[in-house]
Amino acid sequence: MELTGAEALVKSLEMVGTEVVFGLPGGAILPVYDPIIDSSIRHVLVRHEQGAGHMAEGYALATGRPGVSIVTSGPGATNIVTPLANAYMDSTPLVVITGQVATASIGTDAFQECDITGVTAGITKHNWLVTDPADLPRIVAAAFRVATTGRPGPVLIDVPKDVAQSTMQWYWPERVEDLDLPGYHPEVDIDSAAIARAAELLAQARQPVLYVGGGVLKAHASAALRALAEKTGAPVVTTLMARGAFPDSHPQHLGMPGMHGMYTAVTAIQRSDLLVSLGARFDDRVTGKLDGFAPGAKVIHVDIDPAEMGKIRSPDVSIVGDCRDAIEALIEAVDAQPGPDLADWWGQLRSWQERFPLTYDAPDDDGPLRPQMVVEALRDHSPADTIVASGVGQHQMWASQYWRFEEPGTWINSGGAGTMGFAVPAAIGAKVGRPDRTVWAIDGDGCFQMTAQELVTASVEQIPVKIAILNNSYLGMVRQWQEMFYDERFSEVFLSKDLPNYVLWAEAMGCVGIRVDAMSDVVPAIEKANSINDRPVVIDFRTDASEKVFPMVASGTTNDEIVVHPSQGDARR
Amino acid sequence: MTPEPIELESRHGVVDHHVLSVLVENKAGVLSRVAGLFSRRGFNIYSLAVAPTDRSHRFSRITIVVDAASAPIEQVVGQLNKLINVLSITHVNESSVIERELLIATVVADASRQIEVVQLCSVFSAEVVDVGSGEMTVLLAGTPDKVDGFESLLSSFEVTELHRTGLVALPKLRRTLQAVPSVSDSDH
Numbered sequence: 001m002e003l004t005g006a007e008a009l010v011k012s013l014e015m016v017g018t019e020v021v022f023g024l025p026g027g028a029i030l031p032v033y034d035p036i037i038d039s040s041i042r043h044v045l046v047r048h049e050q051g052a053g054h055m056a057e058g059y060a061l062a063t064g065r066p067g068v069s070i071v072t073s074g075p076g077a078t079n080i081v082t083p084l085a086n087a088y089m090d091s092t093p094l095v096v097i098t099g100q101v102a103t104a105s106i107g108t109d110a111f112q113e114c115d116i117t118g119v120t121a122g123i124t125k126h127n128w129l130v131t132d133p134a135d136l137p138r139i140v141a142a143a144f145r146v147a148t149t150g151r152p153g154p155v156l157i158d159v160p161k162d163v164a165q166s167t168m169q170w171y172w173p174e175r176v177e178d179l180d181l182p183g184y185h186p187e188v189d190i191d192s193a194a195i196a197r198a199a200e201l202l203a204q205a206r207q208p209v210l211y212v213g214g215g216v217l218k219a220h221a222s223a224a225l226r227a228l229a230e231k232t233g234a235p236v237v238t239t240l241m242a243r244g245a246f247p248d249s250h251p252q253h254l255g256m257p258g259m260h261g262m263y264t265a266v267t268a269i270q271r272s273d274l275l276v277s278l279g280a281r282f283d284d285r286v287t288g289k290l291d292g293f294a295p296g297a298k299v300i301h302v303d304i305d306p307a308e309m310g311k312i313r314s315p316d317v318s319i320v321g322d323c324r325d326a327i328e329a330l331i332e333a334v335d336a337q338p339g340p341d342l343a344d345w346w347g348q349l350r351s352w353q354e355r356f357p358l359t360y361d362a363p364d365d366d367g368p369l370r371p372q373m374v375v376e377a378l379r380d381h382s383p384a385d386t387i388v389a390s391g392v393g394q395h396q397m398w399a400s401q402y403w404r405f406e407e408p409g410t411w412i413n414s415g416g417a418g419t420m421g422f423a424v425p426a427a428i429g430a431k432v433g434r435p436d437r438t439v440w441a442i443d444g445d446g447c448f449q450m451t452a453q454e455l456v457t458a459s460v461e462q463i464p465v466k467i468a469i470l471n472n473s474y475l476g477m478v479r480q481w482q483e484m485f486y487d488e489r490f491s492e493v494f495l496s497k498d499l500p501n502y503v504l505w506a507e508a509m510g511c512v513g514i515r516v517d518a519m520s521d522v523v524p525a526i527e528k529a530n531s532i533n534d535r536p537v538v539i540d541f542r543t544d545a546s547e548k549v550f551p552m553v554a555s556g557t558t559n560d561e562i563v564v565h566p567s568q569g570d571a572r573r
Numbered sequence: 574m575t576p577e578p579i580e581l582e583s584r585h586g587v588v589d590h591h592v593l594s595v596l597v598e599n600k601a602g603v604l605s606r607v608a609g610l611f612s613r614r615g616f617n618i619y620s621l622a623v624a625p626t627d628r629s630h631r632f633s634r635i636t637i638v639v640d641a642a643s644a645p646i647e648q649v650v651g652q653l654n655k656l657i658n659v660l661s662i663t664h665v666n667e668s669s670v671i672e673r674e675l676l677i678a679t680v681v682a683d684a685s686r687q688i689e690v691v692q693l694c695s696v697f698s699a700e701v702v703d704v705g706s707g708e709m710t711v712l713l714a715g716t717p718d719k720v721d722g723f724e725s726l727l728s729s730f731e732v733t734e735l736h737r738t739g740l741v742a743l744p745k746l747r748r749t750l751q752a753v754p755s756v757s758d759s760d761h
Contacts, residue, residue: 121606122613126657129601146657183598183660307651 005133006031006164009097010039012140015172018068020044020059020432022052026072027112029099031164033070044432044461049076051425051454053083057092058429061412062387062437064220066093066147067429073099074112077158078119082419085123087154089416090241091218093147094154095140102162103131117158125153130160133168141172142179150186151305152218188304190321190329198276198300198317199333205274205298207345208234211257211286214241214415215279215303219323222246222408225278228327231334233342235349237265239280241415244405254349258286259553260397263356263564263571264349266551270559271348272297279303279323282312283416292558302326358401359565360547363519368544371395371470374522375402378440378468381526385410386438389427391447392418394476397549399442409434421450427465428458438466438530445471445495445502452505458536459510466529467511467538472545473497480548485555506538515540589641590619592670592742594663595653599625599633603658607635614652617643620674620739632660636741665742672742674720677702679710681731690730697723708733 003011009032013021020042025033036043046052049071056067071080077098087094101110117127126146128139136159143155173179202208210232216225222245229236229252236246237257246253255262257269269275269286275297280286287293290312301308301315302323309318319326360372375398388403389412390396396413405411412430414422427441448469458465470476479493506513512532516525516539529537550565564571597603604623611618617640626634639649650662665672682690690709694701699713713723717740724735 117602118605121602121609125655181657184657305651305655307648307655309651310645310647311651 001170002167003170004031004035004165004167005130005136005159007035008133008136008168008170009140009159009164010035010041011170012137012172013041013068014039015137016141016144017065021068021070022046022055022059022429023070024049024052024072024076025070026076026099028073028101028161029070029076029097029159029164031161032097032099032159042432043070044428044457044463046425046457047453048451049079050082050421051428051451051457053080053094053096054086054419054422054425054451055429055432055454056094056096057083057087057090057422058389058412058426059433060087060092060094060429061426062409062430063433064409065433066095066144068095068097070097071099072112073101073116074114076112077114077116081119081123082417084120084154084156086414086417086419086422088123088125090414091152091214092154093152095143095147096154096156098156098158099164100129100158100160103160104162106160116156120156123154124156125151127156127158129158130163133163133166136163136168137171138173138179142181145176145179145181146184150184151215151303186304188321190319190325192329194317194319195326195329195333198319198330201274201298201300201317202232202234202276202330202334203340205234205340206342207268207272208232208274208276208340208342209254209268209272209297210234210236211269211275211277211280212236212238212242212245213278213280214239215323216242216245216327217279217408219279219304219325220408221279221324221327224324224327224331226250228331228334231331231339233339234276235268235346237261237269239283239286239415240400240413242280243400243403243411243413244408247406248404249406254353256400258283259288259555260401260549260551261286261553262358262401263551263562264352266553266559266562267352268349269294269297274298274300276300277302277315278327281308287312288553288559288561289557292560356551356564356568356571359567360550361567363544366518368472369516369519369522369541371472371541371543371547372398372402373519374468374470374541374543375399375442377522378442378526379403381523382440382530383438386440387412387427387430387434389413389423389430389439389441391423391441391443392420393444393447394472394480394547394549395442395444395447395470397477398470401549420444420447423447424451424465424467425454427467428454428463431458431463431465441465441467443467443469444476445469445473446475448502449495449500452509455506455509455511455536455538462534463536464533465536467536469502469538469540470543471502471540472543472547474545476545477549479545483548484552502538502540506536509536511536511538513538513540515542517542591639591641591646591649592665592672592740593637593639593650593653594665594742594744595635595637596626596660596662597633597635597656598658598660599630600658603633604635606656606658607637607653610652610656614648615643616640616649616652620737622739622741636739638740663744665744669745670742671745672716672740673714674717674740675712675714675738676720676724676735677710677712678724678727678735679703679708679733680727681707681733682709683707686730693723693726699723
């Protein structure tokens, strides 16, 4: 069967099971858009290529399947660089297809030419410039294999226009050996000797902590994690990337560690004698000042990426492999050991929890809304299995702190890269992947203004997401730092009290727009939003700009110097 | 265990270095991916040599000398291994490696000094590969120590051009035979 490169590309996407692509056409990618008309694959037409990338990420995070985007060459390709960098930092499987100028024009500074494989080499797991249409099925199959296996991540396929236009004989590479990936061997066997050493350490530990990262979600290891936690009785902390990997309602869950983590989660790690890192990478937002991080802890490090071993903290036991395989092996191994007595440890942990719970000041009757209270109201008046997306900043921390995550795939956020503007398009992608679920984006006003145009996409494509803007008129997290560390000298953080008019803006984009100033209107607005399912809803919650995120481990300090809410005094000892 | 770095005496002073022999796919952009990884991760390349390694030109071998102070070698190897085009990495240490470097230099030598150049070359088993009016081009392939020594003695002449290739290296072959059951063994 003779196909054009474009037809072969689209057929290859169908072969790997793609159900939706997020994209925007343009000159160099034109040939690929013709067979899309006849394809079973749904195409969501975005308003900006950054939106296409973040939607694909949101889709991937909500479904566990790779997200796919198609954009054109030059600026189309560079506009999706931020989502690629974001997906690389968060190990999100993403396949981005970019148009490229015709092969004969490459290197001539042709119209809309950009060396996108060069630009993205450092922020993709791998990328390909296709020079022969006959390579397309093989490269698409290889791209999906690379994106979804081992430590997942984004990949990019650059398709010159003439490659899409010329013809090839259709085939499909059925075997892994046909993918021409001689240097790629993601499958690893768990080292049973390392598992045995880890089980010994677990049996000896008196103050263990299971430090759970995003790898547990990637490995679909939540059930195994729960079994390990219950078998060992050890406390669990879930990083920003792992929210949902372990139920927040579970009595062994201490919550999120890190710069704005729960006091008990942060301090448990600090005082632990054994840190079992499961798919986490000792990010600086978790460790604080590194030389003061968990000083008395031995470390068991489980990760599928061997390069994570000793990158930040030298482990006592390294276990390279899939998190689920490793956890299941650990469960079996600890069976053979007498369980440690953790009663004293739990006594200490419970006293910290009692003394330093999450808290905020009660609101004034007629003052602006407390953002934390808005998040609590959203949580309490939305379905339990709601998917929450967020941008980056104070609202993100409050969402992570105050939401109750009970299952995997319910928290969609930008962790490693900290990409403002992530929430709206990511929520749209999540809703496309999980149309059965309520999807709320908890966003900041600064973030919302970066990517709000994608709500036009959502309206036109009938993707009824809901957006809660915690609008304090400021770039709130930067404002918080300037207040605390720059002597209240506020530099370029005030956006505007009245502009934009979010209700009018939402309505102009085909959404329902609601503004909430008073506490008494919060719940009715949320209930109204939850009852609307034929279009997106935007609620502009007017919140208190002076609210700060606590607890906080200031940059450059150790986790021992954690600052709790002012009403709880000084936790530092 | 962190492998001990090799101390390399060089014209830039003593440098602790590791030698990595990296087998890669011979495809467009692979060298750029390797070099980009080093700059991105803050690893310093001391020298780098690359060429196709088999007749089909499907693979290339890159010999990289890494400044040991810039990063733990496990990190360098771990990150390199993540490049999809990298097939294998051998970390070679001094006692188990055959390493050579090539130097080619043009020196000013009028008729009266040409014999000195030739003598120096013969001491080092270097070659005179070109002679011009008042200039000679010499070539030496040898261990880095030997090349360093030759280079420093060459400086008694006026050196107008000098190139060194950087190291290429392969692991030494095993000298001891695999244990073979012998009649005498079973007899005792």
